[in-house]
Amino acid sequence: MTRLKYMGKTVLRLLTLLIAVSILSFLLLEASPVDPLTAYIGTDSTLSEEAKEEIIRHWGLKEPPVTRFLKWAGNFVCGDWGESITYKKPVKTVIAERLKYSLALMLAAWLFSGILGYAFGMLAAVRQGKLTDKVIKTFSLTLQSAPVFWIGLLFLSFFAVRLGWFPIGLATPMGKTAEEVTVFDRIYHMILPAVTLSVLGTGKTALYTRQKFIEILNKEFILYARARGESTGQIIWRHGIRNTLMPAVTVQFASFSELFGGIALAESVFSYPGIGSALTAAGLGGDVPLLLGIAVCSAVFVFAGNLAANLLYLVLEPRAGSFV
């Protein structure tokens, strides 16, 4: 019962936050000096005053903000997310099209950084104080501080331009129609952006796992295990992974927010047609409906990450039910 209550409370809290996020985003965009009408028709339009009036009335621009927010929220819940100005398509279509690319990219980067970071972290902890540890630690610290877009530029300039191993950008080869593009093409175009995106997470996860495992290694039960004659491999398998995997996965889920930020940067470096480049384009083009849609989507994404971390904690941590 307590577990169910805890879960319910978590979901409810996250839901209220989601509503608040959409209100906050709406308010921020509301306060912008960018005139939606000008953004839509362009500054040098020859539209008559009557036509402009017509658009303003159609969009309800003169109504008070509260009414407009409620109208937008109502439409949003019903599935009408408005019309994107930049792409001249419904916001929902734009987001759905681009989300496919971005989700694939983020999933790849997320898995890659998680596995690599975890392995590095465990290795460093086992070899604490030795050369391996120092190299991994320095490397992770550097990765953690490196600007995502600069790493992207570095990869692009070295692997794509100098060595010519990878394409310079985009998600599919140029000059091929959609039917001709193979899965291999897509993966091939995804490798560099995905590795770029995973850089930040790898460093973080490695450092975190290292610290956690060192804490565990200093516990008395490890000393006892060693006294029983367990090998390092056995200690990692029986005590290390069981005690460090859960915190590491939680941290990995909590990184969703940074992952989404990273995607805007990585995609703009590799001109990858995902949601990140749509975000940039929407912001630069004054495309309020799209910006709002993406902001809410990003909040849902972070929300999903937090929820997953919370639920996983309940499932995988048998002690959790008793004290929360």
Next chain:
Amino acid sequence: MIYIGLAGIYLLGIFFLGIFMPESAYEVNYAEKLIPPCADHLFGTDFMGRDMLMRSVKGLSVSMVIALLAAGVSSVLALAFGVAAAVFGGKLDAIVNWCVDLFMGIPHLVLLILISFMLGRGAKGVTAAVALTHWPELTRVVRSEVLSVRSSQYVRAAYKMGKSHLRVAWEHVIPHVLPVYLVGVILLFPHAIMHEASITFLGFGLPAEKPAVGVILSESMKYIAMGKWWLMLFPGLMLLLAVMLFDVIGENLKKLWNPDSGNE
């Protein structure tokens, strides 16, 4: 200590060099455009013949000024919110916590873009965006620190002696929280610098004519396919180095001020 000193000297050096640098140092000079790194131009020159070393230093110091403003605003907000939440507890605590969750519920970069959009982009937008979004983490740190002091014996004794909330906060809580807080402020710098560079890189921040690291790197993107690697390599390295040095200073100060973490 030596690390802190060296890192500090380097960072301050860049900061002041950049501030007092005359504009002639990175003047447009079409006679010398796109020169690879050489003795005269250690970092090479760009498509307008501007010296990349000078531009990078100037750009980094512009970033630092923004980060300084951001750290100032965010740290004051974090201290006020964190202390208030922990000392008064109850409803106020719940509200502050909720606000922190709210700000952390949107990806940081999206929030930066929204705020900069609200202020019509440009230097004003990026400064405000970076300044207004870096308080949540620090607020959490300050709050938990204050909470732990608040439950200690001597603070309870002070209340029993009839001291007001404000006096307890001033006399007992703030001195205890200060070291953690200052480290937090220093560790906020690298984030602020990175975020400024990131959104400037995307085109929301400083205008293109300003010598900012983000601008330099986004310009260099057009020349990558032509193999002009030095345009992106060195400015990025300088950015990375600055970010890492701020981290070094923060982490070392943490060790100095907190004896418990000395044996890690």
